[in-house]
Amino acid sequence: MSRLHIKALCYQGRGPFNLTVQAGQCVGLSGISGSGKTLMLRAIADLDTHSGHVFLDDAECQTMQAPQWRKQVGLLPTESQWWHDTAGENFTSAVELTLLKRLGFDEDALSWQVSRLSSGERQRLALARLLSSRPQALLLDEPTASLDSANIQNAETLIVEYRRDTGAAVLWVSHDMEQIARVAERHFQIHHEALKEQII
Amino acid sequence: MGVIPLSPTDLALASFLILALAWMSYRLHLGLEKRILISALRTTVQLLLIGFVLRIVFDLAHPAWIALMAFIMLMAAGREVLARQKRRFKGWQGFGLGVTAMFTSSFTITLFALSAVIKIEPWYTPQYAIPLLGMLLGNTMNGISICLDRLTNTAWQQRAVIEQRLMLGQTSVEALLDIRRDSMRAGMIPIINSMAGAGLVSLPGMMTGQILGGNSPIDAVKYQILIMFLIAAGTGFGVMIALRLASRRLFDERHRLRLDCLVSKK
Structure with missing residues (x-):
């Protein structure tokens, strides 16, 4: 059970932003392209320099080692990256087979060549990889952008269940207002200077 | 047997190889001729200089x-x-x-x-x-x-x-x-x-x-x-x-x- 709390977060001339995602809650984040949605997720994951504070429960980001922070605050980029030949070698923690099955793969998928995966397969495997490391907060950057409707539904259900089971806080960036309405409890639109809450 | 000393003419003869190479590069549009010539020139000047410097440093020790x-x-x-x-x-x-x-x-x-x-x-x-x-x-x-x-x-x-x-x-x-x-x-x-x-x-x-x-x-x-x-x-x-x-x-x-x-x- 972890709450994600963002206080006066500024990065690259944007902000300050304040936002709280309660434990087990999902907050949708939208905004025109170039509004800095991805940059916000990167700042929260401490991948870019920023000012202000991000808390996971009561623990402030700077009080722990950065790798430890990123294991707990897991960022799923729009385009996943792979550095070893087969999918399984790219998992940084033990693979949870149930996750793979829920996303439509069986065990074989781990021995597949990454270079031959479709963009949708990559996106689903990247989600399985992230969830396998059991983060306490999820920062999802258009996690279903390359998926077909059946797989979108699978992924959405899986993420909803993950946050219910683990109490993880989820920040979900999407262009699709209907998706935000389906998966999120609150919705904010990002502007240069502030977050504006939208009615779902 | 000591080393046979090389005269400047001997070196000039060897430099024809470099000139020929540069000329070929020019004819084949490889664009390397300038770099070949400049680095050959650099090698000559730098090595001659170091030869003199070494002679002095060896003498002084x-x-x-x-x-x-x-x-x-x-x-x-x-x-x-x-x-x-x-x-x-x-x-x-x-x-x-x-x-x-x-x-x-x-x-x-x-x-x-x-x-x-x-x-x-x-x-x-x-x-x-x-x-x-x-x-x-x-x-x-x-x-x-x-x-x-x-x-x-x-x-x-x-x-x-x-x-x-x-x-x-x-x-x-x-x-x-x-x-x-x-x-x-x-x-x-x-x-x-x-x-x-x-x-x-x-x-x-x-x-x-x-x-x-x-x-x-x-x-x-x-x-x-x-x-x-x-x-x-x-x-x-x-x-x-x-x-x-x-x-x-x-x-x-x-x-x-x-x-x-x-x-x-x-």
Whole structure:
């Protein structure tokens, strides 16, 4: 059970932003392209320099080692990256087979060549990889952008269940207002200077 | 038998080869003719100069002059490492990094060879110290510039991969591991190849020189083996130091990839 709390977060001339995602809650984040949605997720994951504070429960980001922070605050980029030949070698923690099955793969998928995966397969495997490391907060950057409707539904259900089971806080960036309405409890639109809450 | 002295006419004759090469490059639109000619000219002028300088330094045999000469050689090597980088570290770091690595490895190994292996008295005898240092610096410089170039270029191209690994909670060392390994290999391959091919494929330049100079082949070979070992160690340790310094600078204390520490060459 972890709450994600963002206080006066500024990065690259944007902000300050304040936002709280309660434990087990999902907050949708939208905004025109170039509004800095991805940059916000990167700042929260401490991948870019920023000012202000991000808390996971009561623990402030700077009080722990950065790798430890990123294991707990897991960022799923729009385009996943792979550095070893087969999918399984790219998992940084033990693979949870149930996750793979829920996303439509069986065990074989781990021995597949990454270079031959479709963009949708990559996106689903990247989600399985992230969830396998059991983060306490999820920062999802258009996690279903390359998926077909059946797989979108699978992924959405899986993420909803993950946050219910683990109490993880989820920040979900999407262009699709209907998706935000389906998966999120609150919705904010990002502007240069502030977050504006939208009615779902 | 002493070496047969070469006259300026002999060298002029050899220079026709270079002129012919440049002319071919021009005719085939390879665009290399200017660089071929300039570097041939540089080799001539620089070697003639060093010949005179060495004669003076050998005559004086004073540690201060040798130290000055070693310092100039190190600075020139540092400049050369920098010039060969497509993307280099900003400011003094770019220069300092290569110089630190070369200084630490080349100078230590030269000192070791002079005082423990060859045991010449005094250890700074310029006829030994300067050529040894020169060979070590030259090879270490090659290794380090190849390795650094590979490291910074790959890090630049694989930015997304490195950051993906960081996102998954890997440390900066883990996230850069494959690239470091690859860069180390790139820097070491030339010397490993030349050790493996020595005698079979190529007769190393120093050995050839000694044999041409009338020394016994066996003595020349023994020296060549020594030199090979020294160069391999110098290059290897130099590359390791440079890699360590450089990969640290690519990240900040929060394990963020900081490519803003690099500038690309115009």
